[in-house]
Amino acid sequence: MLWFVARRVLLMVPALLAISALVFAVIQLQPGGFLTQYLEDPRFSPQTVETIKRQFGLDQPPHIQYLRWIQGIVTRGDFGYSFLNGRPVGSLIWERLGWTVFLAVLTIACTWLIAIPLGIYTALRPRGTAATIVNLVSYLGQAMPDFLLALLLIALVLSRGGANVGGLFSPDYIGAPWNWARLRDMVAHLWIPIAAISLEGVAGLMRQMRAQLLDVLGADYVRTARAKGAPERTVVWKHAVRNAINPLISLAGLSLPTLISSTILVSIVLNLPTIGPFLYDSLLNKDQYVVTTLLLFSSLLLMVGNLLADLALAWMDPRIRYQ
Amino acid sequence: MRRLAWLWIFVVAVVGLVLPVSAADKPVRGYESLGVVAGKQGGRLTMILGDSPPSFFYYGVIDSNLQALSQHLYDGLVEYNYRTYELEPALAEKWTISKDGRLYTFYLRRDVKWQDGRDFTADDVVFTFDQIVTNPEARAGDAGAFMVGGQRVRFEKVDTYTVRLTLPRAAPATLQYMRLYIMPKHKLLPHSVEGGAKPVDINSAWPTTVDPREVIGTGPFRLQAYVPGQKVTLVRNPRYWKTDAGGMRLPYLNQIELLIVRDPEQQVAQFLAGNVGQLNLSGAQFPDLKSRQQAGAPFKVISSRTLFGSPPHLAFNFDARNPELARLFSDLRWRQAMQMAVNRQRIIDDVYNGLAELPGHGVAPISSWYFDTRSFLGKFDLQGAARALDELGLRTGPDGVRQLQSGRPLEFTLTYGTDSAVWPPIATILQNDLKQIGVKVNLQGILSRTLLSTGLSGNYEALLLAFGDQPDPELRKPIWQPGGALYYWHRTTQPATPGGEPNFAAMQPWERQVYDIWETGGTTVSRPQRKALYDKWQVLFAQNLPVIMIAKPMAVGAIQNRYGNYLYSLGVIPGYNPVPLIFQK
Numbered sequence: 001m002l003w004f005v006a007r008r009v010l011l012m013v014p015a016l017l018a019i020s021a022l023v024f025a026v027i028q029l030q031p032g033g034f035l036t037q038y039l040e041d042p043r044f045s046p047q048t049v050e051t052i053k054r055q056f057g058l059d060q061p062p063h064i065q066y067l068r069w070i071q072g073i074v075t076r077g078d079f080g081y082s083f084l085n086g087r088p089v090g091s092l093i094w095e096r097l098g099w100t101v102f103l104a105v106l107t108i109a110c111t112w113l114i115a116i117p118l119g120i121y122t123a124l125r126p127r128g129t130a131a132t133i134v135n136l137v138s139y140l141g142q143a144m145p146d147f148l149l150a151l152l153l154i155a156l157v158l159s160r161g162g163a164n165v166g167g168l169f170s171p172d173y174i175g176a177p178w179n180w181a182r183l184r185d186m187v188a189h190l191w192i193p194i195a196a197i198s199l200e201g202v203a204g205l206m207r208q209m210r211a212q213l214l215d216v217l218g219a220d221y222v223r224t225a226r227a228k229g230a231p232e233r234t235v236v237w238k239h240a241v242r243n244a245i246n247p248l249i250s251l252a253g254l255s256l257p258t259l260i261s262s263t264i265l266v267s268i269v270l271n272l273p274t275i276g277p278f279l280y281d282s283l284l285n286k287d288q289y290v291v292t293t294l295l296l297f298s299s300l301l302l303m304v305g306n307l308l309a310d311l312a313l314a315w316m317d318p319r320i321r322y323q
Numbered sequence: 324m325r326r327l328a329w330l331w332i333f334v335v336a337v338v339g340l341v342l343p344v345s346a347a348d349k350p351v352r353g354y355e356s357l358g359v360v361a362g363k364q365g366g367r368l369t370m371i372l373g374d375s376p377p378s379f380f381y382y383g384v385i386d387s388n389l390q391a392l393s394q395h396l397y398d399g400l401v402e403y404n405y406r407t408y409e410l411e412p413a414l415a416e417k418w419t420i421s422k423d424g425r426l427y428t429f430y431l432r433r434d435v436k437w438q439d440g441r442d443f444t445a446d447d448v449v450f451t452f453d454q455i456v457t458n459p460e461a462r463a464g465d466a467g468a469f470m471v472g473g474q475r476v477r478f479e480k481v482d483t484y485t486v487r488l489t490l491p492r493a494a495p496a497t498l499q500y501m502r503l504y505i506m507p508k509h510k511l512l513p514h515s516v517e518g519g520a521k522p523v524d525i526n527s528a529w530p531t532t533v534d535p536r537e538v539i540g541t542g543p544f545r546l547q548a549y550v551p552g553q554k555v556t557l558v559r560n561p562r563y564w565k566t567d568a569g570g571m572r573l574p575y576l577n578q579i580e581l582l583i584v585r586d587p588e589q590q591v592a593q594f595l596a597g598n599v600g601q602l603n604l605s606g607a608q609f610p611d612l613k614s615r616q617q618a619g620a621p622f623k624v625i626s627s628r629t630l631f632g633s634p635p636h637l638a639f640n641f642d643a644r645n646p647e648l649a650r651l652f653s654d655l656r657w658r659q660a661m662q663m664a665v666n667r668q669r670i671i672d673d674v675y676n677g678l679a680e681l682p683g684h685g686v687a688p689i690s691s692w693y694f695d696t697r698s699f700l701g702k703f704d705l706q707g708a709a710r711a712l713d714e715l716g717l718r719t720g721p722d723g724v725r726q727l728q729s730g731r732p733l734e735f736t737l738t739y740g741t742d743s744a745v746w747p748p749i750a751t752i753l754q755n756d757l758k759q760i761g762v763k764v765n766l767q768g769i770l771s772r773t774l775l776s777t778g779l780s781g782n783y784e785a786l787l788l789a790f791g792d793q794p795d796p797e798l799r800k801p802i803w804q805p806g807g808a809l810y811y812w813h814r815t816t817q818p819a820t821p822g823g824e825p826n827f828a829a830m831q832p833w834e835r836q837v838y839d840i841w842e843t844g845g846t847t848v849s850r851p852q853r854k855a856l857y858d859k860w861q862v863l864f865a866q867n868l869p870v871i872m873i874a875k876p877m878a879v880g881a882i883q884n885r886y887g888n889y890l891y892s893l894g895v896i897p898g899y900n901p902v903p904l905i906f907q908k
Contacts, residue, residue: 031769031773031776031777032770032772032773032776032777033776036772036773036775036776037772038385039775039776039779039809041385043385043463043464043465043467043468044385045466045467045801045808046808046821046822047459047466047467047821047822048459048462048464048466048467051459051460051462052462055460055462055523055526082377084377084384084386085375085377085378085384085531086377086378086383086384086462086526086527086530087377087530087531087532091532095551095552096551096552151588154589154592157596158592158595158596162596163596163597163598164596165589165592165593165595165596165598166584166589166592166593167553167582167584167593168553169553170598171369171554171580171582171598171599174550174553174554174582175548175550175553175554175556268585268586268589269586269588269589270589271583271584271585271586271589271593273551273552273553277585278552281374284770284772285772
């Protein structure tokens with residue numbers, strides 16, 4: 001087992017190198033450059049363009065820029081410099097990581113806590129009224145983009161005279177010390193992003209769970225279990241659900257990178273201080289080291305997520321063995 | 324209790340008698356016509372920043388959010404009059420210019436304090452220009468503005484409150500650059516060459532992680548706190564050097580909060596929810612908010628003509644890759660025909676909701692430099708345009724599309740910005756109208772921020788773009804002077820080597836004329852003579868149509884009714900900051 005983990009971790013290194021090179025190359029292909037947005041400013045002379053290019057090392061050929069960047073990561077743990085912010089990339093990401101992880105953990109927890117029981121329920125009573133309603137809502141949830149739902153929720157709050165239309169806090173509570181009033185204010189703001197981001201996930205995950213469980217419930221060994229007189233609870237939870245949930249664990253591994261990328265649009269329309277909009281701005285401005293670092297980070301999360309999922313599977317399912 | 328109150332009044336009265344408002348303060352008066360009234364002290368205003376400021380050091384990064392923030396923190400030696408846009412004293416109480424226009428002497432306002440209590444002196448001014456602005460490594464410096472005729476402008480301290488500039492030759496636009504913000508020498512010295520640092524180190528002064536107490540200016544507000552990605556908080560500078568007409572110290576407000584909100588819809592939502600006090604709008608957002616105002620919402624929507632703001636134009640590439648199109652686009656008769664096919668009134672009505680006016684040519688219609696060129700704009704006349712194209716020998720083919728001399732169809736690609744409320748509808752209106760006269764337009768949408776670099780690369784046929792207007796034409800010389808760095812529609816006029824002589828051989832006769840006007844205008848001292856020169860340029864522009872100007876948008880802003888003295892400000896022009904006058908009712 002230890003050997004398996006070690007091998008997987010070692011394999012990540014060349015994969016990440018290849019990914020970083022690919023991402024860097026793609027960014028170089030993007031038309032325009034970091035400096036194009038400044039051209040109209042009366043202060044921005046051609047000499048300034050040259051000076052800044054030299055300062056940032058943009059006058060070097062792309063492969064040299066790339067190798068220097070990699071060298072910085074390996075030798076100094078330095079992920080480069082954000083042109084836009086004039087600061088090291090690492091500290092910029094760190095600044096935004098807290099709220100990003102907080103929101104992601106909350107929405108992922110919400111999604112799973114709602115979706116799995118609903119999936120089980122609708123699979124056990126596939127033709128009940130409640131299941132039909134839940135199914136209908138889940139269709140809607142899958143069809144509606146999360147940012148649209150967010151906008152609709154904002155409109156709803158506005159029309160009812162509310163002021164919690166975006167962000168995580170009212171202006172007064174941003175940066176204020178923690179107390180009960182601030183917590184209340186945050187909860188009043190938090191439900192919109194949680195609802196908007198979770199709904200799509202809940203809908204998808206619930207339908208997966210439902211389909212898996214329906215499949216398993218029709219399997220021979222479930223009939224056998226029932227035939228030998230096992231109580232219904234044991235049949236459902238021990239025999240059926242435990243088998244049905246396996247593919248979902250692999251799915252969970254894939255959801256780690258959503259930390260960074262999946263909530264970009266919601267974060268923009270709801271003005272959340274997360275990494276998503278930061279990545280978006282960096283892409284638009286061709287802030288190359290920020291983009292490559294974030295995408296690298298995202299791929300790392302994907303690999304780590306997959307590894308964790310594999311380990312969880314081994315733990316959940318005695319049939320799986322890693323040699 | 325009562326006695327205490329009386330005692331207080333007595334103390335205030337005595338202090339008021341003993342310490343009258345210093346003679347060095349600047350009273351802000353003369354704006355009754357703009358609706359400015361006496362306000363009261365106190366209150367708080369929340370405004371929007373479109374994104375996080377990348378730094379707190381104004382000369383470290385060119386960034387509109389940093390600029391919007393900086394105007395509250397810093398001052399220049401001169402500033403604009405809110406009404407006339409003429410330069411008037413700010414940190415400099417007065418100035419003199421020698422007859423030959425080469426010697427500027429600025430007499431600084433006395434008793435101005437930095438926000439940490441230190442005196443503001445000539446050392447700060449010389450330091451700012453010498454060590455920061457003209458440092459070629461400063462990313463948002465302006466070294467180019469202080470290179471006149473290939474030589475550097477010299478800055479000298481005459482005494483504690485007098486600064487002298489010596490120019491190699493007359494350059495009347497220099498006064499415009501004196502709006503640049505003055506920085507505190509005692510805080511920034513360690514980042515400068517004078518303080519022993521490398522030239523490039525100046526850019527890393529005051530990053531957003533700095534202790535807010537380190538960031539100080541002479542401005543109406545000082546930095547109090549920054550929550551990354553969410554909010555910047557500013558508090559009133561009790562030592563600010565301006566007073567209102569009645570002698571009360573400005574600013575009125577105790578606090579300004581700048582909420583960081585990227586998305587325009589979210590900005591409007593925050594405004595409607597009452598979380599934000601003031602908001603700059605686009606013409607497209609105007610009808611919705613105006614109808615809410617009329618339905619009794621507690622805010623006002625204001626539109627006004629302003630000098631700043633960017634009028635869109637339509638440019639044809641004189642050097643298009645297709646030689647036949649290049650020849651056609653260089654022909655004045657083609658551009659005249661195209662001007663006739665531009666339906667300005669419809670664009671003003673439909674795209675800007677009526678909140679725009681007929682454009683000037685390189686100068687805003689309310690500027691004192693403006694020459695009325697409206698008669699050259701002509702009327703929207705598709706039949707006239709069709710006749711003009713007939714005369715160019717562009718006959719209509721069997722499919723209704725005109726043909727070039729080579730027999731190929733007359734079609735070109737129009738490049739426009741997709742992420743905007745104005746470019747896509749303007750492009751579509753042009754496409755539809757031109758189709759009716761047998762000209763096929765293919766639309767190509769790109770990100771607005773790459774429009775200019777696309778123009779400069781020469782890789783386009785026709786382009787929709789806008790350049791901001793400035794109070795002095797000289798500030799836009801790189802755009803409108805043939806061979807200038809941003810003269811993108813005729814790139815062959817560019818100098819062979821940067822900074823060298825432009826390619827005169829490629830210029831059309833009127834372009835050479837315009838070139839000479841700019842050269843003379845840049846060194847002419849007398850204002851009437853400069854005005855006459857720039858008048859002539861505007862006429863040449865309107866007649867020869869290097870680009871076809873479309874409309875000049877108005878400024879639209881909204882403010883909650885609880886605030887008074889709201890004058891629209893674009894928010895990013897150094898030297899034009901009316902926020903100190905805003906008060907909470």
